[in-house]
Amino acid sequence: MRFCKSRNFPRVLQGGLVFLMIAVLGLLLTLPWSITWITERTPDDPEGMYVKYLVVLAYSGVMSELILWQARGMLRNVICGNVFSADTVRRLRTAAVEILVLGAFYLLTMPWVSKFFMAFLFVVMVLGGCLLLVLAEIFCQANRYKEENDMTI
Numbered sequence: 001m002r003f004c005k006s007r008n009f010p011r012v013l014q015g016g017l018v019f020l021m022i023a024v025l026g027l028l029l030t031l032p033w034s035i036t037w038i039t040e041r042t043p044d045d046p047e048g049m050y051v052k053y054l055v056v057l058a059y060s061g062v063m064s065e066l067i068l069w070q071a072r073g074m075l076r077n078v079i080c081g082n083v084f085s086a087d088t089v090r091r092l093r094t095a096a097v098e099i100l101v102l103g104a105f106y107l108l109t110m111p112w113v114s115k116f117f118m119a120f121l122f123v124v125m126v127l128g129g130c131l132l133l134v135l136a137e138i139f140c141q142a143n144r145y146k147e148e149n150d151m152t153i
Contacts, residue, residue: 010079017072021065028061052113063102070095084142092139096132099125 027034031054036042041050070091077088103125110118 010075014072014075014079017068017075021068021072024061024064024068028058028065031057031061052109056109056113059105060102063098063105067095067098067102070098084139084146086143089136089140089143092132092136096129096136099132100129103129 032043035050035053035057039049039053041053043050045051073091074088074095077083077085077091082088103122106118106121106125110122
């Protein structure tokens, strides 16, 4: 708990985000081989599951990179002491839309891949996207209050 209150905590989180972004990029680049290794499916799979896995995981990876990019920008605002800003609100809304688009993609792939798992991911993404939209509105109002307060001083 004490670690969370230190000034170094946002920088540690920033390092973690950069590590995650590099890990996701590495996973994306090795996806054609890792699908074969993990699922034992090959590109010439008669059921076409290899291609389905490749499409779903590649799209998920790209969207994850975009979401992590927004998180990195929000954390930069925290480190700079500019938390309640229009940039943070914009990044929260952008991340929410990206999560909702990812959820819609999972809904569309539900009959194509794994019905239960895709339905579960769809629900999680919709909940996460809606939560980020609520947070974006809270930060927007906080930014307005901050701007009003700055004008009166």
